[in-house]
Amino acid sequence: xxxxxxxxxxxxxxxxxxxxxxxxxxxxxxxxxxxx
Amino acid sequence: xxxxxxxxxxxxxxxxxxxxxxxxxxxxxxxxxxxxxxxxxxxxxxxxxxxxxxxxxxxxxxxxxxxxxxxxxxxxxxxxxxxxxxxxxxxxxxxxxxxxxxxxxxxxxxxxxxxxxxxxxxxxxxxxxxxx
Numbered sequence: 001x002x003x004x005x006x007x008x009x010x011x012x013x014x015x016x017x018x019x020x021x022x023x024x025x026x027x028x029x030x031x032x033x034x035x036x
Numbered sequence: 037x038x039x040x041x042x043x044x045x046x047x048x049x050x051x052x053x054x055x056x057x058x059x060x061x062x063x064x065x066x067x068x069x070x071x072x073x074x075x076x077x078x079x080x081x082x083x084x085x086x087x088x089x090x091x092x093x094x095x096x097x098x099x100x101x102x103x104x105x106x107x108x109x110x111x112x113x114x115x116x117x118x119x120x121x122x123x124x125x126x127x128x129x130x131x132x133x134x135x136x137x138x139x140x141x142x143x144x145x146x147x148x149x150x151x152x153x154x155x156x157x158x159x160x161x162x163x164x165x166x167x168x
Contacts, residue, residue, distance in 0.1 A: 023108050023134055025046075025069050027091040028061040033084045033144075035037065035057055 037081035088142040096128040114160040121162040136166040
């Protein structure tokens with residue numbers, strides 16, 4: 001019984017934990033002049 | 037210059053290519069990076085920035101003045117310069133949709149040797165909408 005309950009809980013967790021895009025700056029690229 | 041940039045908050049790694057004059061900045065996973073500060077730090081190290089492009093993930097919002105903006109975190113957003121690509125983003129205003137875009141935040145004015153003003157707000161010209 002307990003195992004069934006735990007399996008269901010795990011399944012529900014997998015359904016609701018969806019990978020989501022996190023808002024942030026991912027990359028910055030600069031073109032520079034006068035670099036030696 | 038590399039050390040100058042690596043000292044900035046939120047910076048994980050800096051790659052400098054002397055051959056083509058490119059500087060790639062990788063932000064920390066959970067850090068907040070300030071492109072204006074990077075611009076200033078680059079100028080302070082004696083190098084002139086011709087262009088600064090950014091790839092960012094965020095939500096499309098409208099600021100208090102009604103300008104379309106990309107909000108990358110609750111306290112950081114970039115006003116979007118209107119172009120064909122930005123028109124397509126209007127429908128996402130205040131929706132929960134998170135998008136990834138590549139855009140130009142700074143371009144050196146043609147024919148002028150004007151120093152970049154880090155305090156001036158940078159406007160994002162969308163070049164590519166990567167993920168929606």
